[in-house]
Amino acid sequence: MEAVNPATGERLDVYDPDDDDTVERKLDHATSTFEDWREVPLREREELLENASDVLRENKQRYAELMTREMGKPITQAIAEVEKCAWACDHYAEYAHKYLSDEHHPSPPGTEVKTVHDPLGPVLAVMPWNYPFWQVIRFAAPYLTAGNVGLLKHASNVPGCALALEEVFAEAGYPDGAFQTLLVGSSNVDSILADDRVRAATLTGSGPAGRAVAETAGKHLKKTVLELGGSDPFIVLDDADLDAALKTGVQARTLNGGQSCIAAKRFIVHTDVYDEYVDRLVAAFEDLTVGDPMSEETDIGPQADPDLMAELHDQVQESVDAGATLLTGGEPLARTGAFYPPTVLTAVPSGCPADTEEMFGPVATVYEVADADEAITVANDTRFGLGASLWTSDRERGQRLARDISAGCVYINEMTKSDPRVPFGGIKDAGYGRELSEMGIKEFVNKKTVWVE
Template sequence: MTQVSSLTHAISINPANGEQIGHYPFESAEALDAALARAAAGFSVWRRTPVEQRAQSLIALAQALRDDAPKLARMITLEMGKPTTQARGEIEKCAQLCEWYAEHGPAMLTAESTLVEGGKARIEYRPLGPILAVMPWNFPIWQVLRGAVPALIAGNTYVLKHAPNVMGSAYLLRDAIQRAGFAEGVFEVINVTPDGVSKAITDPRIAAVTLTGSVRAGIAIGAQAGAALKKCVLELGGSDPFIVLNDADLDEAVQAAVIGRYQNSGQVCAAAKRLIIEEGVVEEFTRKFVEATRKLKVGDPLAADTYIGPMARFDLRDELDQQVRDTLEEGATLLLGGGKSAGAGNYYEPTVLANVTDRMTSFKQELFGPVASIITARDCAHAVALANDSEFGLTATIYTANVQLAQQLTSELETGGVFINGYSASDPRVTFGGVKKSGFGRELSHFGVREFCNAQTVWLDRK
């Protein structure tokens, strides 16, 4: 394949072997303008489309996703290295998302009566307009639809700017949406440089902005949206604590911790990154965790039995490797892995660091890859203090037999979500989002539908 410059093209490189598999030229200012014009025109039609009809479009999209699952999953695997079994699971999860909002979304938009005399006031939920979405590569389809589906059922249109290394996935998704019968302009894909993103944010046809990405990207996008007086939702990084207390079922906790840390090769914002274990069970937990991690199959992401594939980008592997080296120099103990795998692929060994303290790099920074850090807590209060000692606040997990205690501890945890005896996950039935440098705003549930709605007060005959 012809080699092109990343200054002029979005480039997709197969992380399993380092070969370029796709390149997509960045669009001109005229092409961006045309896409925004289609999104604005599409909004004028889509907002007036009955919500029941919008729901039927989501049902059709669910079927289109299932029909296209083999090629969508393969593209995800080739572009960012997600093991094929997990990639297929991502597509099925997206189909179920569409079906759930088709069933429950219309009720979330029902007008709400308010407590005024005569019952003559109500709140109506009106769509805002075209939403600009800047999305990451780690869940190329789920991340997009997690935000798009609630916005679309509400009557907004969606303009996707995807990560450069997964543009093939973006275009396949656009094809599925078009085949599902959505009107022109309801879902647009733009392939632009950061300057193009800035132009889109300031364009009056864009009503609001959503970003899933790094803290640095969140600061930049949030500042631009704020300067343009446009609402934005930011879902940023995380260094999520996974707390295990002395009375926990260790076998269940270990199994959940392994999945929570190593799924998608550890490239999950809400992954269990800091394993905070009460000192009475830290030795046994550590032994069982290392044993379970050692059994994970690392290899070709197209193989059905592979659990850990390559990391998505070579620069991110270099960054992760340096973070591990820094942590070891600071005094942590290496129990497993700890380096780049040999060969052309972008693999990093499943790694376990023990004796990590709150002064070390892997505690203070987000490690976006297959590396677990084990931290010892004196008691449950110390565990919560360690959990909160982070600039992030996305999700947290608590494993304990004392559910009442766990529920008490949730009020102390500075996170957007808490999972008791279960690892963190996103689900359309519950809201998802963070606090502190993990961002603001919420996705999913009825919050995700209403984030990009105008809650309009309608008051009749106020005397």
Template sequence: MPIATVDPATGETVEKFAPHDEVELERRIAMAHAAAAELGGTPFARRAEWMTSAADLLEADLDGAAAMLVTEMGKPIGQAEAEVRKCARTMRFYAEHAEEFLAEEPLRAPAAVGARRASTVYRPLGVVLAVMPWNYPLWQVIRFAAPALMAGNTGLLKHASNVPRAALYLDTLFERGGFPCGSFTTLLIAAAQVDAVVRDPRVRAVTLTGSEPAGRAVAAAAGASIKKTVLELGGSDPFLVMPTADVAAAAATAVRARVQNNGQSCVAAKRFIVHTEVYDEFAELFTRGMAELVVGDPRDRRTDVGPLATESGRRDVAELVDDAVAKGAEVLTGGSVPAGPGFFYPPTVLAGLTPEMRIVQEETFGPVASLYRATDRDDALRIANQTDFGLSSAVWTGDDDEADWFAERLEAGAVFVNGMTASYPELPFGGMKVSGYGRELSAAGIREFCNLTTIWRG
């Protein structure tokens, strides 16, 4: 796949980029390796100054950075601005809390063997490779980079080939903030070259957000080299609505939950599982809300849903819908590729889904919602857990006991009750089953790429 910026709203190639050759690739890995020793020995207070300065620079670049996100992946301008601000907030969050999260922790010393004191400390690993996707070109990277750098690690970024401008922007951001040269470095390389970088002995750990096949490949290479990995591999998140829920609020939130980021979010609600007592009411409100969304130019602030990021991505979504319709699914709204330039696809709601349809098991990465009728809460739970994914979930109910019942049984990394699933720097983020393993964000995220060292004093 060429490294190029293609405007999804028009399909036109804006700019092409030459990949780094082997000499440049080696230079960049060597820079990151050399910087690891310096950064790991830098006090937290100094790292915090640099991280805060980088956050200030990012906010000062708000207009340009947001416009870049719109051009590279079609994100509506308001959402692009929100992504930039969220990144800056997360950078400040780790600047403020990294030292606390990684502080030495005293342990009960085993007196029988003569110990006076015991404790654990978190030490940086060194160079961490990040293989990142295009759907949140800044946010996906920052939620790794901010904790990794604050822990004293250095970062190598292999970004998606269709967001090179974002990758190159990030290549300079942290050094502009004051971090030592080589602390964070972008690699403009092909996917086929990732395996060799993972296996390079100077790389100590790997994090990947992307597809299940990509995760398996990276995990295999890292496993062969005995290296730590964190994988976030997408989801097909359930959104459950029970009879005691505020159905109107649930339906309104469901629309936002499905089409955030033009429907291209791993943690977006994708399967809407509604108790039969409120199914008709929810289906009517939800379908109307989806049908009323404005699809158009992502630079226009009146637009709710912009184009999908790539032509192949739109083709994948259309094929899933066409397969379901051919096998008997009912289209409540949308469901067909529009004429004209760009990679647009309309907000779509499908009902009458059956197990032989691909969309029942596969992730739908676009503004397409699957609507299910559940006979009772056991049936709702069965439908929710029937996929191989387990990233996040949402439950709408007015019964706290029922909310607890679902929270104990849903196979997911998170359960949001009466709200929309989202990622926050304060909360751990990650999944189970084929949605991956490990956690990003919060204290858990910064500790993933540290060595937990036990210190025993006799």
């Protein structure tokens, strides 16, 4: 298992994957640890999570540089990711006891009826490389605090991050076995999930990976949460604040090199402001700095892998061949590393890759619409349904239109984002279940009714 710097092609390190005996030992260890961990008082689990927050902040530069080396995230964004992880830990350390408090129900005189929230056991997490710390912490912070134990199968190109996350919980004082990394390939997931010792699973990743996990989990009647792909609309109406919609739109499409499920991918712009918005979008894209991700001046680093960049470029080329208009970008940069420039496509034909597939890189497709009704129609014309961003100066209009958008979350005059205070997740091919907030921490608990006569 190799870690390769996508900015330079340099091999950073080689890791020996866990063999079958090691996986067996870790599953046993998770099971035995759970029996003790579930009995630890919730307040003590919250205190340990506070410790984890401290560990993240104390080591944020080292963890950020590790991320940047392994998957190319610009260093300033990597530092921000570690800080966001610490914030999520702070949130659950403060609110877990409120979220998990007993819920009392109406009952006959003299009786007490309540719902309690018991942990399920070892939870398998199959996580992606694009936010290698945040994706993990946003499952681990709530699920471990609820009394479960975690088994992380991270993406194979970020093994150093996977082991560093194990270090976070160890240094925070969690018992050995409460959070373990499994250095295994994707081919091992099915057998691990089928094991009786694993009680539930969460996955963030591609549609095919999600379907495979859901199929295996379904056979064994295990709870799952899936956060899959997205092709999020970014709707700019005729009364939008164009300055704000432009500034946020550029960030929403290019943050993390455009490698985000909730990135703004389809810009749907009212005809009255279309020409101005497109001209300014192209100019802003061309003004971005693509380069060394270790430099604080860099806006966009390399794509995480040369093969992923090649796949992205094929989607762009096929779309142009089908009739899309390329306004800027569209060719890998002639330099060492997997660098792809910010790209804008307009006049995108129906059915081409830029119209129907998720573009996992800094490529914006722009659609012109005549009115708000057409904007909603175009926004919903996708098999995905993760997030959406809608821009209008009329907040009541925005809230009214938000109800018509088929997505798990709609942000009005703001970019789509994940926030530990609010539920996060999608519908349709974007997955099911919710992460974060009270909903997230309750996804992997037994909501047990207790009737006391």
